[in-house]
Amino acid sequence: MRKQLLKSMDCNTELDMVYLAKDGRVTKRRVKVIQVGEESIRAYCYLRKSKRTFTIDNVLALVPVTRRERDVV
Template sequence: MYDRVLKASLEEQRIIIILYLKGNEITQRTIKVLKITDDDVQAYCFLRKQIRRFKKNNILAADYTH
């Protein structure tokens, strides 16, 4: 998966971009990771302007912002 990018966001307070699958819809989210568990990622979502929980299995891609 994309654990390295997620961990870097958490440890270095880096903003990242993820592709996230929810139902049949794929969305691009810009997030800042706050907490990582075995199953999910808690992060501030800049699209929704609030803290959200993302299931790790539904994260299709993750990369650093430029």
């Protein structure tokens, strides 16, 4: 998981993330990783429209966001 976070940060790509919140709720968020620490990541969260800190152990799944060529042009 950490390797995928670092790659996303280096390539400046977005990720769809399934995250377990402190209160036990599972949320899906689209993020852009800014910084990867030992236990947490700093990322821009498109759901909250702000920079947020996420605990790496609470990240349940990560999927790279792929853009179709048609969407870019």
